[in-house]
Amino acid sequence: MTMALEGVRVLDLSRTPPGQYASMLLADFGADVLMVEVPPGAVARFEVRNGPPETDEEATALAHQALRRNKRGAAINLRDEDGQRIFRALVERSDVVIDGFRPGVTKRLGIDYERLAAINPGIITCSVSGFGRTGPYEPRAGHDINYISIGGALGSIGNAQGEPVLPLNIIADFAGGGLMAALGILLALQARERTGRGQDVDAAMSDGVASLMVSHVAAMLGGAGPPRRGDHALAGARCYYQVYECADGRWISVGAIEPYFFEELCRALGFEEFIPHQNDPDRQADMQAAFAARFRERPRDEWFADFGHLDACLTPVLDLDEMMDDPHQQERAMALDVEDAAVGTVRHVGVAPRLLGTPGDVRSTAAYLGQHTDEVLAELGESAESIAALRERGVVA
Incomplete structure (x- = not known):
């Protein structure tokens, strides 16, 4: 070919x-x-x-x-x-x-x-x-x-x-x-x-x-003002776009930006009362603390498995060795076995x-x-x- x-x-x-x-x-x-x-x-x-x-x-x-x-x-x-x-x-x-x-x-x-x-x-x-x-x-x-x-x-x-x-x-x-x-x-x-x-x-x-940085600069010049570190919805300032530690010390990432994703996340975690307050700045600390406590109740991979059928934008935070063993990466040949004449099979991205x-x-x-x-x-x-x-x-x- x-x-x-x-x-x-x-x-x-x-x-x-x-x-x-x-x-x-x-x-x-x-x-x-x-x-x-x-x-x-x-x-x-x-x-x-x-x-x-x-x-x-x-x-x-x-x-x-x-x-x-x-x-x-x-x-x-x-x-x-x-x-x-x-x-x-x-x-x-x-x-x-x-x-x-x-x-x-x-x-x-x-x-x-x-x-x-x-x-x-x-x-x-x-x-x-x-x-x-x-x-x-x-x-x-x-x-x-x-x-x-x-x-x-x-x-x-x-x-x-x-x-x-x-x-x-x-x-x-x-x-x-x-x-x-x-x-x-x-x-x-x-x-x-x-x-x-x-x-x-x-x-x-x-x-x-x-x-x-074009999108962030455009937002700044368009009236949002200079972004302050950590004060952006996609940089840790919102509970729905954050990483949380789980019971086994490993981490889960949440990216439920859209309201319908956030609603699904809240219902799955048992926090329906948070749904109307997704972007309320006065509620972020409380909601983030509640999410953090809930995610600490179970191991990371259990959370990921149970959320597989939900549109809640939840994924495990993988180390590099875990990434290379991940079934999705392997299915798409992004974790690849390659033959080397001297040493046999080696792995590449x-x-x-x-x-x-x-x-x-x-x-x-x-x-x-x-x-x-x-x-x-x-x-x-x-x-x-x-x-x-x-x-x-x-x-x-």
């Missing part, structure tokens, strides 16, 4: 999750992604060992590195003249180049969009960075916590009495970074179908976070979204550093003798 991105060739220079996640998404749907990595000794800060894993533990860890799945890997020193020659040859036959460098690095390396477009006018470059290539924060260093701070997300998470609450690094690194970068690449590929030319995608994680005509798939587990270097160079016409000489000089690994 033809895959959605079959025939699209991607060079991934990124070293961190945002760019790697973007290329993983493309690879999951059939793109031929080549990780262009740093040979050992070429750059001290990226010092890693090349070659296959040497222990069972290393092999198992590698097989589970989902951000490297469905990709090939070649180690090429871009600071060497021959490394540049090889990279330019790869660009000539590629569609996309992804990097996660700080602004200015691609220009110093001679691989910025202008120079790559001179080699291949159809090339699409995508730079995933924290603050983008313009603006006063452009040169600043940062990580997910910094980008969700500037993007307005972190200041909105937490309760009214406490400090901002740190989420996992999924908002900027993955949603605002990798996912937005993948979207930008797909849009550029679609535009190229009409124009015949590639373009540069400036994917700033701080931009992505701000975009994710599956492929999303689900395309019914051209679905994505996990076709291979992670490549180790330099696993496909010889294969890639041979595709470019390099002889075995030339490859050996390049490896001897540390140009490739």
